[in-house]
Amino acid sequence: MITLYDIRSTRSPTDPRSGYSPFSWRVRFTLRIKGLPYKHHWIEYPDIEGVAKSVGADPTAENPDGSSRYTVPFIHDSTTNKVVSNSFDIVDYLDSTYPDTIKMIPEETRLLQSVFADSVVTLQRYIFPVVANTMVNRTPSLLTPRSLEAMRSRGSVLELTDEQKKEAWAKLKDGMGDFAKLMNNEGPFVMGKKVCMADAALFGTFAALRWLWDETTNEWKDMMSWHGGRWSRLMEAFEGLPEVEKYSEAEGNLKIYGVAMV
Ligand SMILES: N[C@@H](CCC(=O)N[C@@H](CS)C(=O)NCC(=O)O)C(=O)O
Structure with a gap:
């Protein structure tokens, strides 16, 4: 199973509009086009670096002070035990790892x-x-x-x-x-x-x-x-394609922010 790490907001994870990273949406689009099921793991903006390091995701850029910059999206694929960051590289990885699915980068x-x-x-x-x-x-x-x-x-x-x-x-x-x-x-x-x-x-x-x-x-x-x-x-x-996303890991978070939910 693929886990997609993404930034959460107070929108319910089950709300189809949930998710504000355009780069994570690239991967969500691709997973749905490919029909690959995945679990959405929502994290908070200030926790990106810590969570990325804890799962072994590479930084994708440098901060102005020269330190490494960690970003969402990154994925962990339990089938291959690979962790990939950077939206283009994730799509490329999905193309080569799941060759029977629609190729996004010919x-x-x-x-x-x-x-x-x-x-x-x-x-x-x-x-x-x-x-x-x-x-x-x-x-x-x-x-x-x-x-x-x-x-x-x-x-x-x-x-x-x-x-x-x-x-x-x-x-x-x-x-x-x-x-x-x-x-x-x-x-x-x-x-x-x-x-x-x-x-x-x-x-x-x-x-x-x-x-x-x-x-x-x-x-x-x-x-x-x-x-x-x-x-x-x-x-x-996109909306016409079957859902492939599971929200199980977000349910706990949902309760924490239940009051703030809009
Ligand atoms: N080149 C990266 C860019 C990803 C990116 O900039 N993500 C933003 C969220 S939209 C982020 O995680 N920013 C963290 C930060 O600025 O500290 C990709 O294509 O995945």
Whole structure:
């Protein structure tokens, strides 16, 4: 069984919108496309490094002071006893370990998939200040008290004017629009009917935004109408797939945060 380590919030783990890491959503998308069952292990934001080290997950980057940076997602696969971190490497691992499942990174497209996934991160960066601002200031909080405290103390949450927020949304929309134009198909995937890692990256961005601006919000309704409804078709393609996720390890946590749950 595969265990996916991810950051928890006060949304119930059984809520389909639960989970705010766009990178974890890439892996969740992939596992569901592949039909591979897995257990979701939710941890708190300040515990990422400790838990990663305890299971032997490698760091994925460096902090500005040169120390190792540990991030979610990382997985443990009890069948092979392997631990893998970094979303692209996890998807690559799943492709090679489970060759009878849909391949997300066809060998000859490896570089293209990687460069595309990184370019999606550039779009995420446009909207990140608005996300950080909204997630920290929202009442009732979607973040657990410890995660909220950790995010605040990092000092990366800036106050933004309405104008700056509007600009960030416009940049995200324009960037997605450039992709939509170049794809020149109806979707639901980048390559039309054939799914690949690039879709996991796009899906991850929207799924993480849906955590914050759920289906009831104007932001979400607006996004789903962008570019001829292309992104809503991607979301529907995912929702139409059978569930493969188990929430057993989250039940304990659910009780702890039961009161704060929204
Ligand atoms: N390159 C990594 C990036 C993962 C990443 O940045 N994850 C964020 C959550 S969205 C994280 O764990 N951040 C921890 C931190 O900033 O300390 C991947 O693709 O998995």
